[in-house]
Amino acid sequence: MSRPKGMQLLQGNEACAWGAIDAGARFFAGYPITPSSEIAEVCARELPEYGGVYIQMEDEIASMAAIIGASLSGQKTFTATSGPGFSLMQENLGVGIYQEVPCVIVNVQRVGPSTGLATRPAQADVMQSRWGTHGDHSIIVLSPASVKEMYYLTVRAFNLAEKYRTPVILLSDEVIGHLRENIALPEPGTIEIINRKRPQGDPKKYLPYKPDEDGIPPMASYGDEYIVHASSSCHDETGCSNSKPDTNNKLLNRLRAKIYNNIEDIVQVEYFGPADADITIIAFGATSRVCKQAIVEAEKEGIKINLLRLITIWPFADEQVQKVLEKAKAVIVPEMNQGQVLGEVQRVNRTNTPVYQVSRTDGELFTTAEILAKIREVAI
Amino acid sequence: MTYKYTDYLKTEAQPYMWCPGCGDGIVVRALAEALAELQLPPHQVVIATGIGCWGKADDYFATHAFHGTHGRALAFATGIKIGNPELHVIVLMGDGDAVTIGGNHFIHSARRNIDLTAVVVNNYNYGMTGGQYSATSPLTARTTTSPRGVPEPGFDVCALAETSGANFVARTTAYHVLQIKKYIMQAIQKKGFSLVEVMSPCPTHFGRRNFAGGPLAMMKYLKERAVPKSRFDKMTDQEKIDHIATGIFVDKERPDFLKVYRELNPINQLADQGGGNK
Numbered sequence: 001m002s003r004p005k006g007m008q009l010l011q012g013n014e015a016c017a018w019g020a021i022d023a024g025a026r027f028f029a030g031y032p033i034t035p036s037s038e039i040a041e042v043c044a045r046e047l048p049e050y051g052g053v054y055i056q057m058e059d060e061i062a063s064m065a066a067i068i069g070a071s072l073s074g075q076k077t078f079t080a081t082s083g084p085g086f087s088l089m090q091e092n093l094g095v096g097i098y099q100e101v102p103c104v105i106v107n108v109q110r111v112g113p114s115t116g117l118a119t120r121p122a123q124a125d126v127m128q129s130r131w132g133t134h135g136d137h138s139i140i141v142l143s144p145a146s147v148k149e150m151y152y153l154t155v156r157a158f159n160l161a162e163k164y165r166t167p168v169i170l171l172s173d174e175v176i177g178h179l180r181e182n183i184a185l186p187e188p189g190t191i192e193i194i195n196r197k198r199p200q201g202d203p204k205k206y207l208p209y210k211p212d213e214d215g216i217p218p219m220a221s222y223g224d225e226y227i228v229h230a231s232s233s234c235h236d237e238t239g240c241s242n243s244k245p246d247t248n249n250k251l252l253n254r255l256r257a258k259i260y261n262n263i264e265d266i267v268q269v270e271y272f273g274p275a276d277a278d279i280t281i282i283a284f285g286a287t288s289r290v291c292k293q294a295i296v297e298a299e300k301e302g303i304k305i306n307l308l309r310l311i312t313i314w315p316f317a318d319e320q321v322q323k324v325l326e327k328a329k330a331v332i333v334p335e336m337n338q339g340q341v342l343g344e345v346q347r348v349n350r351t352n353t354p355v356y357q358v359s360r361t362d363g364e365l366f367t368t369a370e371i372l373a374k375i376r377e378v379a380i
Numbered sequence: 381m382t383y384k385y386t387d388y389l390k391t392e393a394q395p396y397m398w399c400p401g402c403g404d405g406i407v408v409r410a411l412a413e414a415l416a417e418l419q420l421p422p423h424q425v426v427i428a429t430g431i432g433c434w435g436k437a438d439d440y441f442a443t444h445a446f447h448g449t450h451g452r453a454l455a456f457a458t459g460i461k462i463g464n465p466e467l468h469v470i471v472l473m474g475d476g477d478a479v480t481i482g483g484n485h486f487i488h489s490a491r492r493n494i495d496l497t498a499v500v501v502n503n504y505n506y507g508m509t510g511g512q513y514s515a516t517s518p519l520t521a522r523t524t525t526s527p528r529g530v531p532e533p534g535f536d537v538c539a540l541a542e543t544s545g546a547n548f549v550a551r552t553t554a555y556h557v558l559q560i561k562k563y564i565m566q567a568i569q570k571k572g573f574s575l576v577e578v579m580s581p582c583p584t585h586f587g588r589r590n591f592a593g594g595p596l597a598m599m600k601y602l603k604e605r606a607v608p609k610s611r612f613d614k615m616t617d618q619e620k621i622d623h624i625a626t627g628i629f630v631d632k633e634r635p636d637f638l639k640v641y642r643e644l645n646p647i648n649q650l651a652d653q654g655g656g657n658k
Contacts, residue, residue, distance in 0.1 A: 027459070027463060029458075029459060048641075048645030048646070048647060049647075050647075051647045053641065055462065055637075057488075058455075058488040061452060061455065062452065062458070062484075062485055062488070063455075065452045065455035065456040066456070066458050066459035068456060069457060069458060069460035069463060070459035070460065070462055070463030071463070072459075073459070073460050073463025073464035074463060074464060075463045077459070077463070091449055091452075092448070092449055095448055222426050222444045222446075222460055222467055223423065223424060223444070223464045223466060223467050227422070227423060227444055228444050229444070229446075230445070230446050230447070231438070231445075231446075231447040232447055232448050232449055239445075240390075240393070241439055
């Protein structure tokens with residue numbers, strides 16, 4: 001199979017792989033794990049056609065390491081995994097964040113903890129994607145809710161990674177990864193592609209971690225005459241390890257600022273349903289699809305309710321969620337975990353708006369009836 | 381232009397942070413001299429390290445450098461090499477990095493035969509964290525976590541690389557400076573996975589608990605106990621415990637990972653499509 005032409009029935013995972021290839025990814029390192037393996041399989045088949053390399057590493061620790069290494073050599077790189085593999089990647093995810101290495105990690109979530117309900121869907125890695133690696137850090141996490149978004153948010157993940165010099169996580173789930181929908185991939189060259197900022201001027205004066213005014217250092221590749229020193233230890237602008245007391249403080253503040261000063265560019269949400277509804281659902285990923293159906297059904301019963309869908313999970317959409325909380329009489333947060341986004345909603349709930357939880361951790365997607373029952377209960 | 385060995389070093393970062401009597405500084409010099417002798421442009425060299433005393437070596441090199449997590453240096457280096465196959469990627473690891481926490485990456489890198497040069501400085505213990513035992517500490521050796529003796533035998537690092545499929549495997553000691561340089565040069569020139577193991581003294585920790593005498597006595601031990609493999613193989617088991625086999629153990633031409641990969645997966649006309657970082 002080569003590149004799908006015209007309208008095709010594609011699987012979410014397949015669309016993700018094509019999004020990566022179209023974004024310019026030419027290196028995939030991974031370790032097979034259900035329900036993400038189709039991404040690896042498409043890469044193994046297609047990447048060589050584009051001059052790229054698929055490599056199957058000995059584990060997910062090595063996979064994460066290899067995509068960082070290849071990105072430092074100038075490639076756009078990514079990996080795909082699920083819960084147990086995502087846990088193993090946390091160690092070197094921190095290296096990517098600290099060394100400011102653009103790369104994309106796709107996590108097609110399944111039920112955990114541990115081996116869990118292997119290959120059944122869940123949305124329970126929300127907090128791990130935020131805080132899984134040790135130490136203070138910032139991260140960008142995107143949540144696709146359709147096959148089309150598996151393609152476009154993968155492209156966006158690469159663009160954000162390159163623009164902000166940081167690992168970006170595409171937090172999908174088994175439902176979306178294995179979902180099949182009609183999609184026509186855009187013609188290559190018609191989508192916006194962002195490449196990392198490269199250094200200019202005298203190579204002898206290049207400091208690999210000296211930021212421009214936007215807080216982001218121009219990035220040279222191994223092999224360039226601009227010499228790169230990438231360290232997992234606390235480092236100064238030279239890239240060499242430096243344990244002076246203020247060095248880490250300054251570095252961590254800059255790494256946070258380069259993400260949080262650009263919230264407007266990074267954070268995306270979708271609104272669905274009547275704007276003047278009294279009740280709002282906040283949801284993401286596969287769950288948001290069920291919520292949309294429930295909203296349509298509720299309207300038939302005369303209940304006005306709308307949806308705020310989180311497309312960017314991290315940084316959290318504080319401002320958008322706060323506005324919803326200020327306006328709504330009640331908010332419902334359904335998610336396939338024990339309340340991970342719920343906690344964030346409560347964190348920004350300054351108006352003490354009643355917030356209702358709907359939780360599922362049994363490896364089954366919500367049914368419309370289940371969400372509708374909660375809507376009726378809250379609407380009374 | 382001609383490169384001098386100092387062109388590969390950040391001399392301003394010296395003196396080294398290592399203890400007096402440590403072998404690490406000797407290997408840094410030998411490696412820099414090997415690079416100079418091969419006249420490799422510094423921007424085509426990447427020095428990759430893990431964690432530990434020897435894992436600090438990247439800070440002394442003026443080439444491209446990478447400092448990663450404990451045991452994972454080979455996995456990062458694998459990506460670095462595939463990302464730009466023109467690079468000479470030299471991976472510096474201690475015994476903890478290479479065959480203890482990173483043992484899995486070590487055997488798979490050798491099996492895969494990825495074109496990397498591993499320089500393992502083996503000092504039989506974790507020097508950085510205070511002298512605990514590693515997977516190369518000999519059976520019954522005294523360390524801070526084996527006060528009554530190590531209850532497990534140590535790995536033979538070269539044998540591990542050889543069985544796993546490495547193209548070039550050699551061992552020498554920190555005493556044999558010219559041999560270190562020579563082996564590193566051969567290893568860099570060899571396509572595929574190559575290993576140079578340097579047996580090295582840690583007088584501060586391992587030596588203090590297992591050797592009578594200080595750094596000098598340890599150097600003398602390396603000088604006297606290092607024997608060519610041909611002689612070592614004829615020794616009794618008891619004699620082998622007190623000696624170190626040195627020399628080139630493997631020197632073969634198995635095609636490396638990228639060569640095999642490209643033969644199986646030829647690049648076609650689509651290579652220019654998409655937004656890369658060219």
